[in-house]
Amino acid sequence: MENRAEILKKYNTEFASKSPLEIISWVLSFANKPVVTTNFRPYEASILHATSTLLKELTVIWCDTGYNTPNTYKHAEEVISILNLNIDLYVPKQTTAHRTITLGIPQVEDPNHQLFTEQVKLEPFKRAMATHQPDVWFTNLRKGQTALRDRLDIFSFSKDGVLKVSPFYHWSDEQLDGYLAEYNLPNEFKYFDPTKALENRECGLHS
Secondary structure, eight states: OOOHHHHHHHHHHHTTTSOHHHHHHHHHTTOSSEEEEEOOOTTHHHHHHHHHHHOTTOEEEEEOOSOOOHHHHHHHHHHHHHHTOEEEEEOOSSOHHHHHHHTOOOOTTSTTHHHHHIIIIIHHHHHHHHHHOOSEEEOOOOTTSOHHHHTOOSEEEOTTSOEEEOTTTTOOHHHHHHHHHHTTOOOOOOOOOTTOSSTTSOOSSOO
16 A cells, blocks of 8 residues: 555656646546635746636635735736636734734744744634635645755645645746746736745745
């Protein structure tokens, strides 16, 4: 009997040369409660287009920290409109204005940084996953983004045992530029994640 690690290795090898649409189509053939998560960071339109093209009613979970740039909010509204996304929005329980007074945005070395990350990112995400209880979670993780993500692959499992699928895992920025151009999709680079001091720092959702 193959264990889970062996099964993942087998399918990651088998699907390494498949297109994102082929990967998504195969996964949707057995998924019961799939979701896709997004924060509308750069290149998110690719995974949102690919998944919603194959499953129009797919639930799109948007966990908004409340600290996005105006550019990101405008970009989000544009992508939602173009793709007619089935958005389910999750936000922190405390308003950004209130937190600015009580906590601010702590530096990574500040002991309060973990509390901040829990409030603006982890708690809304956990609430979303508890509500939807998906068996498949589509993401736009890619190799080269962080050290942790370099150890993942197209298929992995979340710490809660949900099958995590990253159809564009092996794609470069240049390939994604081509994808967005092919389907006439917008992109936006003025993005801010208040929980990450550096671009290659892990956000906490995928550890």
